[in-house]
Structure formats: structure tokens, C-alpha cells
């Protein structure tokens with residue numbers, strides 16, 4: 053069993069419009085010292101998944117099922133208090149918007165100190181020294197001074213760094229970063245990504261990075277999970293997903309993205325249509341209304357949900373086409389077009 | 394194309410927003426959002442405008458479309474100086490210059506039907522149409538890939554990409570000559586971004602449009618632009634045709650920006666040498682003197698803090714504002730000397 057092991061996770065929200073199947077049977081694992089990247093379009097269930105690991109949907113409207121094992125302990129059945137007590141030291145989260153997870157009326161230092169003292173029986177002085185240390189580590193200039201600043205006195209990049217300092221202050225074994233750099237400028241994003249990579253190596257934590265930016269995933273991830281409509285459609289090593297992708301949705305993502313590392317193409321290759329509604333997920337393969345190869349799988353595309361099946365060595369794909377057919381398409385039709393980019 | 398008269402020509406354009414304090418709104422400073430920039434846009438081309446948050450891209454767009462009035466400098470559209478033209482006199486010109494906004498959610502009035510939104514420009518400008526406004530609107534809807542049946546529907550019934558199409562349809566209604574698109578795709582999912590980028594390119598060909606595309610995403614800008622201008626803290630630091638700019642960037646900031654873009658290729662991350670800028674972008678309230686980039690530039694020398702480098706042409710249309718440019722030709726060629734002279 054992996055350090056984090058998620059099995060058949062389902063998170064459904066009853067709403068006035070119907071049941072929202074935000075996450076619908078998701079399984080994955082992450083080891084200590086490794087990074088899992090989760091990619092997918094807006095609304096595909098990425099954030100809901102990570103929130104549920106931290107127990108943020110406990111006691112709410114959400115209907116949760118499945119298993120979440122963290123270091124041998126199951127969290128879905130565990131009490132809310134117990135899961136809460138694990139936050140900080142066992143697992144921590146970095147959010148997209150630092151302001152939403154920092155308290156505006158307390159200084160950055162006070163917030164780190166408090167978080168640290170929950171899990172460490174130390175004096176305020178010691179905790180303050182630790183907070184200054186952490187702020188310095190994440191690259192805040194003059195940390196001994198800035199420790200007494202309020203969040204709004206920081207720039208966006210500094211706030212994000214302060215939140216990382218806060219999340220890492222108790223040396224969490226699992227760190228989840230949900231779009232940690234989406235709101236940042238590209239030069240600051242590069243600094244933050246470097247920082248996360250270095251700190252993860254040093255602390256040997258398990259890292260989950262959630263993003264819609266394939267560049268960011270490629271920079272950090274060992275393994276990648278591609279989500280579509282609340283389900284995993286492809287899972288594999290970074291090399292599997294970037295060099296040997298087998299799902300038409302993954303191909304579509306790669307073709308949609310202009311790249312700086314290749315000659316520009318005349319046209320991008322978008323995916324037609326728009327992401328599915330999670331209330332009325334298309335029957336059969338959820339991707340079929342947008343899939344250029346749907347006809348190849350005939351009636352099955354619209355009537356039967358494809359299984360997430362292994363294609364080779366831990367590389368999983370959810371598609372009715374045969375392995376040979378997918379590989380043939382990738383080699384002969386998709387890859388040549390993408391590589392002229 | 395440099396033979397033609399430019400469609401738009403901007404000379405030493407400035408916009409300083411006053412910062413006031415106290416009961417009597419005493420002015421205590423100014424945000425130098427745009428601080429003396431010059432560029433030209435030629436008929437049929439796409440000029441890309443890139444730079445990090447707060448560097449003045451949107452302000453530039455609002456100035457040239459005269460949603461804002463410049464503090465100093467000149468804006469010439471089709472040979473006519475519009476810098477301080479009254480709103481009344483600008484009105485007929487508004488047909489020729491249109492702006493597409495970033496947010497497809499807030500830029501459409503939720504209480505108006507698609508037909509009313511796209512048809513509004515006809516009514517406001519009192520334009521006569523051959524077969525009535527409705528037919529004209531339905532034609533435009535088809536042009537942007539929506540269906541004529543969408544005429545009576547409301548914005549909330551559409552996805553993000555479709556809403557951006559509605560926004561584009563509205564700007565196209567009066568067959569403008571120049572379109573300023575401010576982050577037209579940054580709020581959209583990757584797969585939808587590609588649809589909108591392709592649409593903008595198709596429309597340009599079909600309707601002979603000229604674009605200024607503002608974006609922070611360097612890959613999108615490269616894909617769509619013929620020439621690209623890079624902004625930093627209210628200044629243009631480099632401008633060149635896209636091929637030159639991306640293959641041999643001269644300004645250290647441009648180099649840093651490009652090297653910060655995450656590459657969607659897991660092999661590349663392991664052995665890529667990258668330029669890491671320190672710190673964040675300084676405040677435009679108190680920009681650093683002389684070269685504004687010197688506080689973050691690894692090549693900075695004494696002179697950079699004392700003398701502002703002018704935006705000067707180095708080779709064939711490639712202008713850069715730096716005392717020590719990268720990728721500079723050994724000696725200026727006769728051609729470039731003649732052009733700058």
C-alpha cells in the first residue's frame with residue numbers, strides 16, 4: 053500500500069438541479085518523496101478530490117464513499133476531529149488564493165506560530181524563531197522584519213511564499229498544492245516551483261500538485277493523473293503521459309496547447325465542444341460527444357462506461373479502443389502532427 | 394508591411410493615475426501605469442503585448458481605444474490625432490476600434506439576450522442593415538461558430554468559450570478595423586482557449602482585421618502575433634517580429650520571461666539551465682530610476698542605475714531598451730544604422 057492510497061473515491065453533492073457527481077470512482081496512490089500531478093479542465097473534480105483528503109467535506113452535504121488511506125490509517129470512516137488533528141503535521145494544503153486561507157487580522161508570523169504550536173510543545177519565542185526561519189527559507193527578504201507584517205502588506209508572490217512557509221512549518225508528510233501558482237506571474241511562478249521542488253526533496257514529503265497547466269505538471273510530477281468529468285481517464289508516469297499518451301482527451305489537451313519549445317504551427321488543434329455537466333454526465337464514455345474517434349467504438353461509446361485498464365507497466369487508460377488501435381493512432385496520426393509544432 | 398502607413402501610431406504615450414490622500418484629496422504621488430511608450434500597428438497584422446501583472450498592458454489598450462485619456466503623448470488612428478478628442482467626436486470612430494475583454498462572464502449583461510447584446514452596437518450607432526438587425530446578428534453568430542437559434546437565449550445558458558464567442562460577435566458587429574483583445578483567452582480552459590485562438594485567426598483572414606492582443610501567456614502570444622512588444626513597469630523594453638523575439642530575445646527581462654515558462658516535456662526539466670529573477674516586480678508608484686529592471690537584472694552595472702537606456706533599433710525592426718543586450722550583433726549592420734539614423 054502506498055503512503056497515500058485512495059480507492060474508488062466518490063464524492064457526490066445533492067443539489068436542487070440534481071446529483072453532482074464531482075468525483076466518481078477515483079483511485080490513486082502517492083509515495084513519500086514522490087509527486088503526483090492531477091490535471092483536467094475546470095470542474096473535472098480536482099479540488100474536490102484534494103479537499104476530501106483533508107477532510108474538508110466531512111459533515112457537509114457531500115456524499116462520500118470509498119477509502120482514503122494515509123500512512124495506514126483510513127480517513128473516510130475516521131472522525132472529523134481526528135482528521136482535523138492530522139492537518140498541519142501529517143498533511144497540509146497550499147491553496148490557489150493565499151488570501152482565502154490566511155487571516156487578514158493576524159500577522160503572517162502569528163499565523164505560522166499558532167500553526168506550529170498546535171503540533172509542537174514549544175514556547176512562543178521558539179515558535180517565532182521557527183517562523184522567521186521558515187519565511188527566510190521560502191525566500192522572503194528580511195524575514196525577521198516581515199514576520200510582523202499583515203498578509204495584505206505582502207505582494208501576491210510573497211503571500212504565496214508565506215502560505216507555503218505556513219504549510220511546511222510542521223514538516224507535513226503529505227503536501228497538497230491546488231493551483232499553487234495560477235495567480236502568479238511567470239517569473240514568480242518559476243521561483244515558487246523551484247522552491248516546492250527543493251523543499252519536497254529536503255523533507256521527503258509526498259506531494260500532490262493540482263493544475264490545468266501541462267507545463268507545470270511536467271516540471272514537477274513523477275506520475276500524472278488526467279481527470280475528465282470526475283473520473284480518471286489516463287494515469288501513468290510523466291513519460292507515459294507526455295511521450296506515449298493513449299487517451300483521446302490527453303491527445304486533445306496536448307494539441308490545444310501552444311508551446312514555446314517547438315516551432316509554432318499554423319493552427320492549434322482544439323477539442324470540439326465544451327466540458328460535460330456533472331449532473332448529466334454523457335452516458336457511456338463521458339468524452340464521447342467531443343471525441344473525434346467515438347465512431348470507432350460504435351454503440352459502446354454511448355452505452356458502456358469504458359474501464360480504466362492497464363496498457364503497459366502501470367500505465368492506465370479508460371477507452372474502448374484496443375491498445376493497438378490507440379498506439380497506431382498516436383504514432384501515425386497524432387504524434388507527427390504535434391511534433392511539427 | 395512597413396511600407397504602409399500604420400493604422401495606429403502611438404508616440405510617447407503616458408498615463409499617470411493620481412494617488413490622493415486625506416479629506417481634500419491632496420495628490421501625494423502618481424501610479425505611472427504607462428510611462429512613455431511608442432509603437433505602431435500596421436494594417437492586417439497582429440501585435441502582441443506581453444508582460445507581467447501591473448506592467449500597464451490593459452491601460453495601454455484602454456488608452457488607444459480612448460476609454461482613457463492619456464496624460465501625455467500622442468495617439469494617431471488612421472492619420473487622425475485622437476489623443477484628446479471629445480467623446481462626441483470619438484463616437485463614429487468607436488465603430489472602427491473595438492475591445493474584447495478578458496472575462497466572458499462579467500462583460501455580458503445577464504439580463505439581455507444574445508440578440509440584444511450582439512445587436513446593440515447597430516442600435517447605438519444607428520447603423521442601417523440590409524435585411525434588418527436580426528438577420529445581421531444571426532450572420533455574425535454563425536461567423537463566430539454559434540448558431541442563429543441562439544438569438545433569444547441568455548448569457549448564463551452558455552459555457553465560458555461560447556460566452557467569449559458572444560463577446561467577439563459583439564465587437565465584430567460593426568466591422569471594425571482594429572480590435573484590441575485584452576486577455577481574450579486567459580479565463581478559458583486550455584481546450585477552449587485553442588478554439589478561440591483559432592477563431593480569432595480565421596476572422597482576421599476573412600475580415601481583414603488588425604489586432605492588438607494583450608496577454609501574459611507567452612506561448613499564446615507567440616502563436617497569434619506577427620510582432621511582439623514586451624512591457625515592464627510601464628515601459629516597452631523590447632519589440633520585434635515574433636520570430637526574432639522568440640529565437641533571439643535581446644532584453645534580459647525578455648530572456649528571463651521566456652526561460653521561466655514551464656516546458657511541457659518531462660525530459661527538459663531535469664537539465665534545463667534557467668534564469669531565475671530575484672524578487673517581485675517593483676511598485677509602479679516608485680519605479681526604480683534609470684533602467685527600471687536594474688533591481689532584478691543579473692547584468693546590471695552602475696550605468697543602468699543612472700542612465701535610462703532608450704528603446705533603440707538594433708537589427709531589422711528589432712528594438713530594445715538595454716545598455717547590455719543579449720544576442721546583440723557584433724557591430725551594427727549598415728542596414729540597421731541607416732534605419733535608426
Ligand SMILES: Nc1ncnc2c1ncn2[C@@H]1O[C@H](COP(=O)(O)OP(=O)(O)OP(=O)(O)O)[C@@H](O)[C@H]1O
Nearest residue numbers: 065067072074093094095096097098099100101330
Ligand atoms: N459544495 C459543492 N456543492 C455542489 N457542487 C460542488 C461543490 N463543490 C464542488 N462542486 C462541483 O463539483 C465539480 C468539481 O469541482 P472542483 O472544484 O473539484 O473542480 P476543479 O477540477 O478543481 O476545477 P477548477 O479547475 O475550475 O478549479 C464542479 O462541477 C463543482 O461545481
Ligand SMILES: Nc1ncnc2c1ncn2[C@@H]1O[C@H](COP(=O)(O)OP(=O)(O)OP(=O)(O)O)[C@@H](O)[C@H]1O
Nearest residue numbers: 410424426445446447448449450451452453609677
Ligand atoms: N484607474 C486606476 N487608478 C489607479 N491606478 C490604476 C488604475 N488602473 C490601473 N492602475 C494601475 O496601473 C498599473 C497598470 O495596470 P494595468 O491594469 O494596465 O496592468 P496590466 O499589465 O493589464 O496587468 P494585468 O496583467 O494584471 O491585467 C497597475 O499598477 C494598476 O494598479
Ligand code: SF4
Nearest residue numbers: 337340343349371372
Ligand atoms: S471510448 Fe470511444 S469515445 Fe471514449 S475516448 Fe475512447 S474512442 Fe473516444
Ligand code: SF4
Nearest residue numbers: 684687690697715716
Ligand atoms: S540596462 Fe542594465 S539593468 Fe537594464 S536590462 Fe540592460 S543590463 Fe539590465
Ligand SMILES: [Mg+2]
Nearest residue numbers: 098099100230
Ligand atoms: Mg479547482
Ligand SMILES: [Mg+2]
Nearest residue numbers: 450451452575
Ligand atoms: Mg490587464
